[in-house]
Amino acid sequence: MSAAGAPPVYRRVLLKLSGQAMAGESGTGIDPEVVTSIAGQIGDAVGLGTQVAVVVGGGNLWRGREGASRGMDRATADYMGMLATVINALALQDALEKLSVASRVQTAIEMKEIAEPYIRRRAMRHLEKGRVVIFAAGTGNPFFSTDTAAALRAAEIEADLILMAKQGTDGVYDRDPNRVAGAKKYEELGYLEVLNRGLGVMDATATSLCMDNHIPILVFDLGRKGNIVRAVAGERIGTLVRGEPAK
Ligand code: GTP
Numbered sequence: 001m002s003a004a005g006a007p008p009v010y011r012r013v014l015l016k017l018s019g020q021a022m023a024g025e026s027g028t029g030i031d032p033e034v035v036t037s038i039a040g041q042i043g044d045a046v047g048l049g050t051q052v053a054v055v056v057g058g059g060n061l062w063r064g065r066e067g068a069s070r071g072m073d074r075a076t077a078d079y080m081g082m083l084a085t086v087i088n089a090l091a092l093q094d095a096l097e098k099l100s101v102a103s104r105v106q107t108a109i110e111m112k113e114i115a116e117p118y119i120r121r122r123a124m125r126h127l128e129k130g131r132v133v134i135f136a137a138g139t140g141n142p143f144f145s146t147d148t149a150a151a152l153r154a155a156e157i158e159a160d161l162i163l164m165a166k167q168g169t170d171g172v173y174d175r176d177p178n179r180v181a182g183a184k185k186y187e188e189l190g191y192l193e194v195l196n197r198g199l200g201v202m203d204a205t206a207t208s209l210c211m212d213n214h215i216p217i218l219v220f221d222l223g224r225k226g227n228i229v230r231a232v233a234g235e236r237i238g239t240l241v242r243g244e245p246a247k
Contacts, residue, residue, distance in 0.1 A: 009234030012051040012127060014159040015042065016150040016202075019059035021165055021222055022088050028060055030091050039095035041228040042132055046101060050232040051127040053157055054134045055150040056092060058084030064142070078142030082109060085146060089136035090114070096132055103132040108140030108149070120156050127157065147206035155213040162215055163231050164202060165222035171239035172199050172219050186239045194241055201241055216242040 021038065024031030045052050061084035067077030089105045096103040104126045105115035115136065116122070123133045138149040154162050169177070170185070172194075177183040191211035194201050201207060201219055210217055220227050220238030230237050 008045075008048040008050040008232050010050055010160045010232050012053070012157065012159050013045075013161045013163050013232055014053045014055060014150055014154040014157070015163045015165060015228065016147065017054060017056050017088075017092075017165050017222075018146075018167070019057040019061060019084065019088055020167055022056070022091060023060035030060065030088065032091070032095070035091050035095045036098070037225070038222070039092060039099050039101065041222075041226065042096065043099050043101040044226075044229045045232045046130060046132060048229060048232060051130070052132050052232075053123070053127060053153065053159065054089075054092065054132060055138075055146055055153055056085050056088040056134060056136060057146040058082070058088055060084075061087060075142040078138075078144075082137040082140070082142075085138055086111070086114065086136045089134045092134055101132060102130065103134060105134045105136055108135070108137040111137075123153075124157055133157075145203050145206060147202035148209065151202070151206040151209035151213075151215065154215050155209065159215065161231075162210065162217045163228065164217050164219045165228075166219060168221060168223050169219075170221040170224070170237070172201055172241070187236070189239060189241045190243060191241060201239075207241075210241075211243075214243060216240060 022030050022035055024034035042052055058081045062080050064078035064081035068074040093103050093105050106118040107115045108118050110117045126133045135153050138146050172186050173183040175183040194207050218231055218238050218240050
């Protein structure tokens with residue numbers, strides 16, 4: 001099925017963007033061209049009538065876990081990571097604004113001079129009005145990943161689907177497709193399989209949260225232009241993780 005002109009299947013989605021997605025080729029920092037391209041794809045999805053919320057990571061700027069592994073206090077390192085996600089959120093909002101896509105940033109840690117505080121009902125109103133809502137600062141708590149923030153916010157705003165954007169990997173494979181010739185891609189997987197086999201979709205806390213709240217997760221390649229629109233239009237791309245056992 002072509003995405004062009006097709007009605008959106010999903011009413012409300014939550015897009016999880018890793019910090020890495022904002023960095024482009026260099027792998028670190030923010031590449032404005034790359035961010036503009038992502039913003040364009042988000043705008044196209046909104047244009048189809050789908051409500052889009054976004055959770056951004058911060059790994060392009062700072063990784064809490066790495067700081068901790070090099071001797072820093074874990075909680076402090078994680079708070080630094082949360083601040084990194086706010087920087088990414090502002091970059092994405094700027095890019096959306098330049099493309100005339102209405103957006104609001106909400107932070108899990110209050111910093112009112114920069115963005116709105118996270119208020120669930122307000123976020124949902126923004127979405128109903130067709131605004132993209134970018135959730136920043138993770139869950140606001142150390143020891144949790146931005147994957148968990150994505151699962152939590154998706155449950156709170158009653159999203160129909162989490163779009164788990166990956167770079168250069170078009171789904172979940174039984175083995176590393178970059179290293180093993182003949183690695184098999186899954187069309188569909190169950191949450192328990194992801195957990196039991198340690199398939200790197202999202203971390204275990206986040207996966208469990210999705211399982212408990214019956215939120216499907218679509219793992220797809222952000223690198224292929226137009227994939228966000230394809231996903232919200234219900235095209236079969238990537239790997240879908242949900243309650244049913246794998247085929
Ligand atoms: P409506 O109530 O639907 O009109 O939503 P709105 O977001 O347009 O209204 P509001 O007047 O609340 O916000 C206007 C602008 O101020 C938006 O860009 C908001 O993101 C921003 N804004 C609202 N509250 C805060 C806040 O606490 N801190 C910051 N920095 N900006 C805020």
